[in-house]
Amino acid sequence: MKLDFIKMHGCGNDYIYFNCTKGPVVDPHGLDLFWLCDRHKGIGADGIVVIAPSNVADARMIMFNTDGSEGMMCGNAIRCVAQLISTGGDVNIETASGVRHIGTTTLGHPRQWTVDMGKATITPSETINVDNKNWVLTRVHVGNPHAVIFLDKIENLDLGRIGPMFEHHTAFAPSRTNTEFVQVIKRNHLKMRVWERGSGETLACGTGACASAVAAIQAGYCDANTDITVDLAGGTLTIKSTDDAVYMTGEAVKVYEGVIEL
Numbered sequence: 108m109k110l111d112f113i114k115m116h117g118c119g120n121d122y123i124y125f126n127c128t129k130g131p132v133v134d135p136h137g138l139d140l141f142w143l144c145d146r147h148k149g150i151g152a153d154g155i156v157v158i159a160p161s162n163v164a165d166a167r168m169i170m171f172n173t174d175g176s177e178g179m180m181c182g183n184a185i186r187c188v189a190q191l192i193s194t195g196g197d198v199n200i201e202t203a204s205g206v207r208h209i210g211t212t213t214l215g216h217p218r219q220w221t222v223d224m225g226k227a228t229i230t231p232s233e234t235i236n237v238d239n240k241n242w243v244l245t246r247v248h249v250g251n252p253h254a255v256i257f258l259d260k261i262e263n264l265d266l267g268r269i270g271p272m273f274e275h276h277t278a279f280a281p282s283r284t285n286t287e288f289v290q291v292i293k294r295n296h297l298k299m300r301v302w303e304r305g306s307g308e309t310l311a312c313g314t315g316a317c318a319s320a321v322a323a324i325q326a327g328y329c330d331a332n333t334d335i336t337v338d339l340a341g342g343t344l345t346i347k348s349t350d351d352a353v354y355m356t357g358e359a360v361k362v363y364e365g366v367i368e369l
Contacts (some may be wrong), residue, residue, distance in 0.1 A: 108369040114362040117183030117309030119341020122156045132159045144173040164201040172305030176316045180204040180250030182313015184219040190359040204250030217358035224353040245322040253318035270302030287315045298338045310341030317353045320346035
């Protein structure tokens with residue numbers, strides 16, 4: 108059995124894509140494909156994305172983390188899906204969090220796309236104890252759950268150790284959470300590291316960048332209706348939060364195509 112695949116990334120957040128819009132829909136669990144995400148023994152990726160037909164949009168994005176769990180939404184992956192299925196114009200893509208509209212911003216390389224992420228929901232800041240330390244965080248939902256924490260510095264944070272403690276904390280049971288650690292560089296300019304549930308630390312997280320910007324506006328660090336720059340380990344995203352929706356702009360890059368023989 109042979110499967111065509113495409114590897115793409117948005118700001119270094121890379122996935123293995125199976126475009127099934129014109130053929131049988133690939134089942135990563137049934138075919139035991141998650142070994143492909145291993146960076147030493149497989150292709151290497153933050154997860155797998157299946158592009159399937161949709162009755163309500165141009166296509167449906169089914170996104171899986173490296174541990175096999177299904178994600179509700181991925182801001183970086185959806186830009187890549189848009190690039191794969193677009194014939195030149197805007198597209199609508201169905202996700203587990205609803206239909207999202209994606210429009211192209213520039214036609215250069217890398218191509219930039221703007222995603223209407225819908226309206227974020229945010230709660231007041233709270234304090235939880237993790238690793239015998241009290242952390243102030245803000246919960247933001249942008250199609251999936253996030254916990255945003257502002258720190259003076261994020262470079263030296265031992266994210267590989269502390270990240271799982273947040274992901275599996277009882278405060279976020281049973282669905283777990285994505286956790287963003289954010290440093291304010293200056294007004295409307297943030298720097299972020301992320302621990303993604305089911306995948307670990309990744310070079311970027313589109314929904315996490317949106318959540319961080321929304322939390323920063325609530326905290327008074329950034330302005331609504333204004334472009335907010337979010338620097339991630341793998342690149343930069345631009346976020347704008349309005350009364351109606353959060354908009355995310357960033358790249359979509361094809362790395363290579365290939366064939367897997369099972």
